[in-house]
Amino acid sequence: MFNSSLRPGRLAFPFALKSAAALSHPSLAFSLHAAASKVSLDLDSFVRTSLADMYVKLGFLDCALKVFDETPDSHRAGNVLLWNVVLNGLCRDGDVERARELFDVMPERSVASWNSLVHGLLKRGDLDGAVELFEGMPERNVVSWTTMVAGLSRNGDNQRAVWMFDRMLENEVRGNEFTVAAALSACARMGALESGLRVHEYALANGFRENGAVGTALVDMYSKCGKIECASEVFDRMERRDVLTWTAMIMGWAIHGHWRKAFQCFEDMKCARVKPDDGVFLAVLMACVHSGKVEKGLELFDSMRFDYQIEPTMKHYTCIVDLFGRAGRLQEALEFMKAMPVEPDFVLWGALFSACRAHKNIEMAELAAENLLRLKPSHSGGYVFLSNMYSSARRWDDAEKVRITMKDQSVGKSPGWSYIEIRGQTHCFYAGDRSHPQSNEIHNKLEGLVLRAKEQGYEPDRECVLHDIEDEDKEDSLECHSEKLALAFGLISTADGEEIRIVKNLKVCGDCHSLMKVASLICGREIVLRDNKRFHHFNSGVCSCGDYW
Structure with missing residues (x-):
């Protein structure tokens, strides 16, 4: 346009500035800024906002702030988009204090203004501050709710993330695919199957297809909640699968100990002409780790480096x-x-x-x-x-x-802790925990279970205890492990024959592993335990890991 001696108008520059940001081309960005100034369009509200937005996206926050500061008050006062661009830039850069100062003096705030600051607080890990700001919003949209659900989950407060999703539904706000995916991710991290099923039902009832982010989140949720076959069914129904979907499925098979299916899924992915990335190779290597396939793992590691030029x-x-x-x-x-x-x-x-x-x-x-x-x-x-x-x-x-x-x-x-979900409610136990309202009943159930297990040949593994104490005290210490308390609570809170699912934050110890095997036999239950390494499915006195974990 310049070469044709044509003068670009106020509508042309924003598109050019947006393209410069997308191309990550700083020198072009500066040239366009100079050109806008030369034709006296740099103070136009539309162009001015696009300039600030371009600098934020290029990572030149100082330049964006300079554009903002040098904007005359008369032009700046009514341009809420310009304020939001700079506010968002400060939050993205982690400067939440300056973002809050800017937010407090804004002449006008839109929903996007509130959303940006909430996101900034969540990104910094200030969950209480984010919730307080969220509760004070004069109006909220689906982005507001999605920001809260995703942000709480990313910061480990998964229970509150699911609660926030439920509140959104109570407020009759229809979530989008990102809201649903974020809620499913929170359920996956907690191992909360019942909550995950509820989110899945909502997704189906509201026309969300099992594809894209929702499909991948469903595969991940079912895998991490112990229902690998359900994850596989969702995966098979998906019409489109990207590399993240394949990774979720391969990792699911891996952490459940199904190494053959993990390898087959990896081969199917390559046949589908989806190029594996570092995440895919990590998933298939995990399958080797949990199955003891050393030579296969080394072969895959070399293939990653030499065949796909992926740096480990x-x-x-x-x-x-x-x-x-x-x-x-x-x-x-x-x-x-x-x-x-x-x-x-x-x-x-x-x-x-x-x-x-x-x-x-x-x-x-x-x-x-x-x-x-x-x-x-x-x-x-x-x-x-x-x-x-x-x-x-x-x-x-x-x-x-x-x-x-x-x-x-x-x-x-x-401290070691374990989660167990009963009728949609998550209960958390710590090692030695006696804070639960049913603590006496739980400990009595556990004592009775240990006695019955000993009759079946179970012997407490006292090597798991860290101190040089008497054998009787060692057994008392072992009985306080969080996964045993969760198991006892599950036994008194569910019907005979019902599956018990437990999530633990540490690697399960040998003694707890032995008791779970015997408990599955004498109680006639399948016990599904997810520790920080993998899944253990205990059934009829046997564990799916084959005692290799």
């Missing part, structure tokens, strides 16, 4: 170390770590340590623990790992020294 992340390296470690090939795991092009992080050393503990290699465990404490001296995990190791080896003095060091440095141990 720390998560991929951790999978390989875990793969070697679980198989007892500890020296190979250590050699692999030494050959890595990146420095091993805390999680990777933790994977090696867990393997050392399982295979009782104290010397290598001490090396791993030394690096754990070097990387995160204030993190309880390294100390607890080492104390566990010494306790398992009956080196009580060494274990006590570690405990004293923890106390001296004021390092606290993260």
Whole structure:
């Protein structure tokens, strides 16, 4: 247009500015800004807003603020879009304090103004501040509700996220596919199947098709709630599957221990001409980890690097170390770590340590623990790992020294907790918990269950207890594990023969694993336990993991 000696009008510049932002072309952006000034259109409200928006999208927040600050008051006062662009830019940049200051002096606020600040507070992790602001909104739209549901879930407050979704429905606001996907994600993270089913029913009743974000979220929800076959049924019904959908399905098969189906799904994906990314390879490597397929895992790792030119992340390296470690090939795991092009992080050393503990290699465990404490001296995990190791080896003095060091440095141990959902209500138990209203009944049920289990040959694994205490006290300590309390509560709260589903934040210990197997036999129940590594389906005295976890 310039080359044709034509003068661009006020409607032409916004499209050009938007294109410059989409192309991530800073020099073009600056040229367009200069051109707008040259033809005296830079103060036009439409052009001015587009300039600020372009700079925000390019990451030049200072330039956007300069455009805003240099806008004459007479032009700025009535341009709520310009205020919103800058407000959104500050929130995206994490400067919530300045965003709040700007919000407080806005001459006029739209719903988008409130939504931006709510999003900024959630992004910073200020959940109470976000909820307070949300409750004060004069009006809300579907974006407002979706922002809250998704933001609460991302910050780990999944129960409140689902509650917020339910409130949205009570207010007769129709969610969009992002709202539904966010609610399903919250259900998945909690393992709340009944809530997930309710969201699924809402989606079907309101015409949401099982495709795109909703379909992928459904696959993920059913997988993480222990219903892998339901996840597979949704997956098979989907008309369109992107790489995220395939990843969710492969990971679902992997964490449930169905390695053959995970591998077949991976092959089907390639046949469908969907190019695998790093997330897909992580999922299929997890299938190898949980099945002990070391050589297959190494083959896939090499294929990722050499056939697809995908650079491994720390998560991929951790999978390989875990793969070697679980198989007892500890020296190979250590050699692999030494050959890595990146420095091993805390999680990777933790994977090696867990393997050392399982295979009782104290010397290598001490090396791993030394690096754990070097990387995160204030993190309880390294100390607890080492104390566990010494306790398992009956080196009580060494274990006590570690405990004293923890106390001296004021390092606290993260508590274990377990969730169980009963009739749509989630109940949380902590290790040693007696806060539940039915606590006495729960502990009585658990004591009776342990006695019946012993009659079937169950012997408490006292090596799981960290202190040098008497055997009777050790058994009392073991009975306080959160997943056992959740199991007992499930047994007294559900009908005979009903499936019990439990979610735990830590890896299940050997003793709890043994009791769950026996409990499934003597109670005639299927017990589904999701720990931080995988699913365990206990049925008729057997676990789906084959005792390899």
